[in-house]
Amino acid sequence: MKRIVQIGLLFLTALIAASSARAQAKPFAASGEVQKIYDHLLPQIDRIPIYDNHSHATFPDDSDMDAQASPPDESTVLRLRDSNPEFVAGAKALFGYPYDDFQPEHAKWLIEKKKAAEKAGGTAYWDSILDKLNIETCLANRVALGAYLDPKRFHWVFFVDSFLFPLDNRDQTGKNPDMGVYIPLQEKVLKRYMQQENVTGLPADLAGYESFVRQTLTDNQKKGGVAMKFEAAYFRSLYFSDPPRDKAEAIYAKFHAGGVPSNEDYRSFQDYIFRVLIDQAGKLNLPVHFHSAVGIGDYFSLRNGNPLNLENVLRDPRYAKTKFVLIHGGYPYTLEMIWMTAAKNVYTDSSLVGYYVYPSELKNILKQWISLYPERMMFGSDAFPFNDAVGAEETFWLAAHSARTAVAAALAELVAEGAFTEEKALELARMYLHDNAARLYGEMK
Numbered sequence: 001m002k003r004i005v006q007i008g009l010l011f012l013t014a015l016i017a018a019s020s021a022r023a024q025a026k027p028f029a030a031s032g033e034v035q036k037i038y039d040h041l042l043p044q045i046d047r048i049p050i051y052d053n054h055s056h057a058t059f060p061d062d063s064d065m066d067a068q069a070s071p072p073d074e075s076t077v078l079r080l081r082d083s084n085p086e087f088v089a090g091a092k093a094l095f096g097y098p099y100d101d102f103q104p105e106h107a108k109w110l111i112e113k114k115k116a117a118e119k120a121g122g123t124a125y126w127d128s129i130l131d132k133l134n135i136e137t138c139l140a141n142r143v144a145l146g147a148y149l150d151p152k153r154f155h156w157v158f159f160v161d162s163f164l165f166p167l168d169n170r171d172q173t174g175k176n177p178d179m180g181v182y183i184p185l186q187e188k189v190l191k192r193y194m195q196q197e198n199v200t201g202l203p204a205d206l207a208g209y210e211s212f213v214r215q216t217l218t219d220n221q222k223k224g225g226v227a228m229k230f231e232a233a234y235f236r237s238l239y240f241s242d243p244p245r246d247k248a249e250a251i252y253a254k255f256h257a258g259g260v261p262s263n264e265d266y267r268s269f270q271d272y273i274f275r276v277l278i279d280q281a282g283k284l285n286l287p288v289h290f291h292s293a294v295g296i297g298d299y300f301s302l303r304n305g306n307p308l309n310l311e312n313v314l315r316d317p318r319y320a321k322t323k324f325v326l327i328h329g330g331y332p333y334t335l336e337m338i339w340m341t342a343a344k345n346v347y348t349d350s351s352l353v354g355y356y357v358y359p360s361e362l363k364n365i366l367k368q369w370i371s372l373y374p375e376r377m378m379f380g381s382d383a384f385p386f387n388d389a390v391g392a393e394e395t396f397w398l399a400a401h402s403a404r405t406a407v408a409a410a411l412a413e414l415v416a417e418g419a420f421t422e423e424k425a426l427e428l429a430r431m432y433l434h435d436n437a438a439r440l441y442g443e444m445k
């Protein structure tokens with residue numbers, strides 16, 4: 001009898017230990033457990049259709065692919081150099097590429113295949129790329145949506161930085177060689193918008209300019225635009241002050257017909273117009289995208305691109321109705337970034353990060369985000385043509401594979417340490433890869 005009670009007590013103690021181990025996350029998983037859960041999760045995660053929050057789906061010779069161009073002397077991160085064998089793997093998976101490198105005589109095979117697809121026209125080619133990667137919907141950052149992109153699958157995100165540069169840009173362009181490339185392109189986009197709106201010259205006063213700005217956003221939305229995008233971090237700080245309207249009005253009156261504004265005046269004018277843009281975005285329920293991360297070029301300022309610069313805007317009750325999407329995860333400030341999304345109208349994505357770093361590091365970033373605000377994080381490919389051979393196609397492949405494996409690994413670690421069940425893990429994976437974005441753009445409840 002005594003023995004039975006002892007055994008019973010032992011059993012009870014063991015039971016309590018087991019259930020408390022399940023309830024409290026632990027820092028280590030049993031060896032082999034993470035791998036087992038990963039192997040179980042990954043095939044299910046592969047079947048989740050992706051909603052891609054940020055891409056530049058394009059053929060490499062299409063000048064509408066971006067409102068800016070690559071600066072003259074770019075230093076590329078290791079993973080994005082032509083020597084990365086992953087790009088070969090992507091070309092093999094997508095096209096059956098028969099070579100193991102991109103030597104010019106080999107790359108020719110791939111370039112010809114893509115040129116033939118471009119020449120054939122129609123939307124089937126890019127739809128088929130998305131199909132091969134199980135990407136359902138994709139936002140396309142472009143000056144205009146190309147005829148070869150199926151509007152059912154590719155949704156247009158248009159650029160708005162050009163509205164910040166209507167005055168004489170001589171001093172802006174002369175700041176450094178990168179700006180010498182960027183600013184003339186902004187002037188071109190502004191001219192295009194003026195043509196679109198039948199505006200022949202800059203309006204005579206600030207009120208006229210403001211209504212031109214607001215009307216262009218309204219019309220771009222009618223043309224299918226689902227969000228507007230600032231690349232401002234390439235040109236200036238993401239810190240926007242709050243100047244009174246009469247100050248902006250005086251600067252516009254003085255310089256709209258000519259004369260070079262001082263840096264200080266131009267900055268104040270831009271800060272005011274920026275606020276007109278985000279105010280209109282709130283009224284139109286048009287999400288506002290920001291490049292908020294490192295950037296290409298020899299003169300990109302990390303400090304200027306830090307997402308913390310936007311805090312005064314994101315936390316301003318006047319813009320509580322505006323949805324802000326800080327793309328590229330604020331990289332390398334990914335931890336600051338996820339805390340910015342504590343505000344209900346702020347979102348982020350893993351575009352760019354997902355191909356700058358390898359999946360082992362992306363896993364760590366996603367794990368931290370999932371642990372904090374899993375309903376604010378989205379997948380983004382930042383698919384982009386690097387040259388005539390390695391195109392947006394291969395970068396779609398690289399980004400999708402990296403994100404699926406990294407999120408599976410992050411979730412496997414969390415399940416193994418007892419944070420939540422596998423079922424919950426799959427729900428979190430669906431939120432990251434699809435649902436959060438589908439909800440943000442109103443395609444899902």
Ligand SMILES: [Zn+2]
Nearest residue numbers: 054055056382
């Ligand atoms: Zn991009």
